[in-house]
Amino acid sequence: MSGASVSAEPPLREAPPPDVPAGESRWRRWLIAAAFLAPAVILLGIWVVYPAIRTIIRSFFNAAGDHFVWFANFEELFTTDLLLTAIKNNALWVAIVPLFVTSIGLIFAVLTERVRWSVAFKTVVFMPMAISLLAAGVIWRLMYIQDPNQGTVNAAIAAVKGVVEPEGALPTAEPSSPQLVGNPGSTLTLKTPLDPGQVAVLGLSAIPDADVPEGAKQAVKPPAKPDGITGVVWRDFKPGGGKIGKVEKGELGLPGVTLELKDSSGKQIATATSAADGTFAFERLAQGSYTVAISGDTFAQPFAGVDWLGDQLITPAIMIAYIWVWAGFAMVVIAAGLAAIPRDVLEAARTDGASEWQTFIRVTVPLLAPILSVVFITLVINVLKVFDIVLSVAPSSSQDDANVIALAMWRVSFSGQNDFGVGSAIATFLFLLVLPVLALNIRRFRREV
Amino acid sequence: MTGTRTYALAAAAIAAIAAVLVAASVASGTAPKRHVTPKVSGTISIISEATGPEQEHFKNVLADFEKLNPDVEVKYTSAGRNLTTILSTAVAGGNPPDMALLPQPGFMRELVKKKALKPIEFLRPTIKKNWSAGWVALGSVGGKLYGLYLKGANKSTIWYNVKLFKKAGVKTPKTFNALLKAAKTLKASGTKAYSIGGGDGWTLTDLFENIYLRQAGGSNYDKLSAHKIKWTSPTVKAALQQMAKIFSDDSNIAGGTSGALSTVFADSVTQAFGNNPKAAMVLEADFVEGVITGSTNAKPKTDFNYFPWPAIKPGTLNNVVAGGDAVVMFRDKPATRALMKYFATPRAANVYAKQGGFSSPNKLVKGSAYHDPIARRAALALSHAKVVRFDMSDLQPAAFGGTPGQGMWKLLQDLLKNPKNVNQIASQLESAAAKAYSGGK
Numbered sequence: 001m002s003g004a005s006v007s008a009e010p011p012l013r014e015a016p017p018p019d020v021p022a023g024e025s026r027w028r029r030w031l032i033a034a035a036f037l038a039p040a041v042i043l044l045g046i047w048v049v050y051p052a053i054r055t056i057i058r059s060f061f062n063a064a065g066d067h068f069v070w071f072a073n074f075e076e077l078f079t080t081d082l083l084l085t086a087i088k089n090n091a092l093w094v095a096i097v098p099l100f101v102t103s104i105g106l107i108f109a110v111l112t113e114r115v116r117w118s119v120a121f122k123t124v125v126f127m128p129m130a131i132s133l134l135a136a137g138v139i140w141r142l143m144y145i146q147d148p149n150q151g152t153v154n155a156a157i158a159a160v161k162g163v164v165e166p167e168g169a170l171p172t173a174e175p176s177s178p179q180l181v182g183n184p185g186s187t188l189t190l191k192t193p194l195d196p197g198q199v200a201v202l203g204l205s206a207i208p209d210a211d212v213p214e215g216a217k218q219a220v221k222p223p224a225k226p227d228g229i230t231g232v233v234w235r236d237f238k239p240g241g242g243k244i245g246k247v248e249k250g251e252l253g254l255p256g257v258t259l260e261l262k263d264s265s266g267k268q269i270a271t272a273t274s275a276a277d278g279t280f281a282f283e284r285l286a287q288g289s290y291t292v293a294i295s296g297d298t299f300a301q302p303f304a305g306v307d308w309l310g311d312q313l314i315t316p317a318i319m320i321a322y323i324w325v326w327a328g329f330a331m332v333v334i335a336a337g338l339a340a341i342p343r344d345v346l347e348a349a350r351t352d353g354a355s356e357w358q359t360f361i362r363v364t365v366p367l368l369a370p371i372l373s374v375v376f377i378t379l380v381i382n383v384l385k386v387f388d389i390v391l392s393v394a395p396s397s398s399q400d401d402a403n404v405i406a407l408a409m410w411r412v413s414f415s416g417q418n419d420f421g422v423g424s425a426i427a428t429f430l431f432l433l434v435l436p437v438l439a440l441n442i443r444r445f446r447r448e449v
Numbered sequence: 450m451t452g453t454r455t456y457a458l459a460a461a462a463i464a465a466i467a468a469v470l471v472a473a474s475v476a477s478g479t480a481p482k483r484h485v486t487p488k489v490s491g492t493i494s495i496i497s498e499a500t501g502p503e504q505e506h507f508k509n510v511l512a513d514f515e516k517l518n519p520d521v522e523v524k525y526t527s528a529g530r531n532l533t534t535i536l537s538t539a540v541a542g543g544n545p546p547d548m549a550l551l552p553q554p555g556f557m558r559e560l561v562k563k564k565a566l567k568p569i570e571f572l573r574p575t576i577k578k579n580w581s582a583g584w585v586a587l588g589s590v591g592g593k594l595y596g597l598y599l600k601g602a603n604k605s606t607i608w609y610n611v612k613l614f615k616k617a618g619v620k621t622p623k624t625f626n627a628l629l630k631a632a633k634t635l636k637a638s639g640t641k642a643y644s645i646g647g648g649d650g651w652t653l654t655d656l657f658e659n660i661y662l663r664q665a666g667g668s669n670y671d672k673l674s675a676h677k678i679k680w681t682s683p684t685v686k687a688a689l690q691q692m693a694k695i696f697s698d699d700s701n702i703a704g705g706t707s708g709a710l711s712t713v714f715a716d717s718v719t720q721a722f723g724n725n726p727k728a729a730m731v732l733e734a735d736f737v738e739g740v741i742t743g744s745t746n747a748k749p750k751t752d753f754n755y756f757p758w759p760a761i762k763p764g765t766l767n768n769v770v771a772g773g774d775a776v777v778m779f780r781d782k783p784a785t786r787a788l789m790k791y792f793a794t795p796r797a798a799n800v801y802a803k804q805g806g807f808s809s810p811n812k813l814v815k816g817s818a819y820h821d822p823i824a825r826r827a828a829l830a831l832s833h834a835k836v837v838r839f840d841m842s843d844l845q846p847a848a849f850g851g852t853p854g855q856g857m858w859k860l861l862q863d864l865l866k867n868p869k870n871v872n873q874i875a876s877q878l879e880s881a882a883a884k885a886y887s888g889g890k
Contacts, residue, residue, distance in 0.1 A: 145711065146704070146707060146708060146711060147704060147708065172639070172700075174636075174700070176637065205636070205637035205638075205639075206636050206637055206638075206639055206700070207639045208639035208640065209616075209639060211639070236637075237637045237638055237639070238618070239615075239616065239617060239618025239638070240617075240618030240619070240634070241617075241618065241633075241634045241637060304705070307707045309711055310707055310710070311866075395648055395710070395711050396530075396648070396649075396650065396853035396854040396858070396859070396862075397647070397648060397650075397710045397711070397854070397859070397862040397866075398710075399853070399854040400854060400859065411854070411855070414534045414537065414538050415531075415533075415534050415852050415853070415854070415855065418537045418541070418847075418848075420541070
């Protein structure tokens with residue numbers, strides 16, 4: 001990953017000629033220079049220059065590599081939707097990630113300068129850099145699991161949410177018959193209005209044993225009362241299914257359920273709570289028709305977890321993981337720059353009455369500008385080439401949605417399709433994208449020398 | 450143990466050893482020298498998809514081979530679900546492993562086309578005698594034998610949690626409609642019916658194939674396998690509709706559809722048969738049993754069992770979608786030949802079968818070799834089925850039928866995500882298939 005982030009060395013200054021005979025010394029100097037350069041030249045030649053040239057050549061050949069096809073591979077890149085999502089995502093990455101990483105790095109660097117234990121803090125923030133991106137990806141993949149019982153991120157959200165919106169007593173329950181209407185998670189209402197003297201029969205199913213309230217007894221259909229509405233709310237299930245909508249032997253009442261009584265205008269006029277056998281009663285009612293409903297609180301859904309790894313959130317999710325890894329790098333580099341800022345300039349600013357904020361914006365940041373731009377550009381290059389963390393965080397079902405150029409290259413070349421021609425074309429395209437940024441970086445270095 | 454008894458035992462042992470030695474010396478005295486086979490030695494690298502308990506089971510088979518051939522060292526690598534990727538790259542780089550277990554005949558054909566595989570004609574007589582013709586044909590390309598089907602798989606099985614079925618009062622269904630009804634009853638009882646390993650696309654292709662074979666029939670299945678009918682044909686759409694009936698029952702799937710999409714196969718099994726079961730059924734092949742016995746404490750019959758994939762058209766109850774792993778050689782050397790020959794023996798299959806989750810296509814393997822009665826029943830259902838078809842996705846070019854995040858795997862995951870999209874998925878399947886069949890261009 002860090003291949004291209006390795007900064008170009010400033011050109012060596014010509015050393016002043018020593019006082020030795022010209023001919024012999026030149027040879028020796030060349031030899032020594034060659035000896036020092038050789039390892040780097042050989043390694044770079046084998047691992048960087050040769051593969052780069054080979055890839056460019058390969059991009060003009062077909063999948064099998066035995067036919068020269070001119071620009072057909074490149075044509076495929078830009079005429080099909082192969083790279084569409086990848087380019088879109090890469091643009092997002094470049095627009096968002098370097099900015100975030102640099103700003104977070106700057107904030108950390110400035111803040112840690114003033115706290116005690118700053119070394120400890122910096123070490124912790126820098127630690128993720130010691131982990132390979134692939135491993136970091138695996139860690140985040142696990143943290144992002146949707147089930148709050150497994151994924152750390154969702155567990156944290158669930159802990160907060162659980163306090164604000166507690167889970168209902170019967171979150172999974174569903175109406176057993178079409179007589180009860182309403183969506184899962186909301187109030188369930190008995191469709192037909194009732195007159196006093198009638199009995200409400202409210203059957204629920206899909207309730208796990210563990211959710212059946214304690215003390216539940218055999219359900220009983222209560223007798224009708226002339227001046228009231230009685231009813232039963234019970235678990236309408238026995239092995240085999242039983243008869244739907246009928247209170248049978250072996251089926252348990254659901255105690256502690258809140259029932260609402262509404263008049264014909266829909267206004268809630270009374271509530272009742274069910275007994276151990278599931279029965280309840282609304283008494284002393286005037287003539288008229290009423291509707292009976294089970295309170296929505298009963299069915300409040302537990303937090304299902306944010307689908308971080310799904311097609312919608314996958315790219316932001318990966319970006320967060322990436323920022324987590326690289327913030328430490330930005331912080332350390334910027335902190336080094338910060339340490340090099342002359343104190344007297346800052347002192348002078350403060351003496352002249354500048355506030356801390358003004359000092360930071362007008363003095364510190366401008367002085368840090370060269371460092372900030374190095375960090376920023378390095379990240380732009382790295383983000384253009386982002387690959388391994390995408391591969392390791394995104395499950396295969398959302399890999400299409402998380403696609404980036406480097407991943408597209410890998411998938412076309414190796415993942416079943418085995419089209420090294422198009423794959424090389426993508427690699428070449430990526431190389432061309434990185435090139436201007438790289439040139440900019442090298443120019444900066446030259447200027448600074 | 451008393452002294453006299455120890456003495457008696459030792460005496461008996463010495464007598465036995467002496468008897469064997471005498472017999473051996475007699476045998477070697479009479480037998481001509483040509484019977485002495487040269488000792489093979491060297492190392493073999495072998496790669497397969499198996500991970501977790503399946504990997505342990507296979508390694509035990511390799512260990513048995515090493516016991517017979519102490520001078521050979523077998524190095525096993527697991528490629529997980531990236532087998533095609535790893536092998537194609539290794540072949541392109543000119544450095545493949547010595548041997549591999551390939552689940553996809555389609556991929557085997559591609560490798561032969563690249564001249565990467567060595568034929569195993571030396572085993573033809575053995576294989577022809579002990580394997581049925583279908584398996585020989587699957588292992589052959591252009592009239593030459595390349596693959597030995599060490600492992601068969603009965604993919605037309607549905608594994609269920611016996612206790613949860615009992616609690617819900619559900620009987621094992623014989624028809625697809627009965628299956629859907631049973632699922633409803635399971636939900637009413639407070640347990641989810643389906644545990645789907647949708648994180649792996651192949652679990653979904655298996656589901657599609659079972660439905661398609663039972664609804665469209667064997668001859669359509671063959672045509673679709675060879676892309677002679679289109680994926681937009683009514684038979685395909687009808688099968689996708691049936692699949693959608695299961696997928697759209699969102700509240701009846703463990704973790705819902707989005708949970709299923711991030712559940713890999715092994716987890717889909719453990720979450721149905723582990724200590725705190727989240728669902729009652731896993732719609733997958735006989736190798737589910739290997740995972741159950743390897744990663745949970747569930748016991749056969751009392752905790753888990755299977756029923757054959759229910760019928761859709763009448764009389765299709767016993768149709769079987771089969772899978773299998775073929776052993777192939779990338780290098781022809783004495784050690785790899787020896788391992789090939791070993792795999793062709795019932796001994797290898799017996800070691801494998803004893804551990805569960807394995808069906809051997811080798812006719813010499815007896816029913817008694819299997820781990821338990823359930824495994825035996827699944828294995829015999831495979832070898833006795835009248836209508837058997839090989840896993841369709843494995844017959845496709847790898848880019849369409851065997852690659853994570855692409856082709857069938859990916860598009861059926863999309864169907865799981867949005868079961869209403871049958872028509873769109875069908876046309877996407879068709880264009881992906883067309884592209885893969887034309888070689889990517």
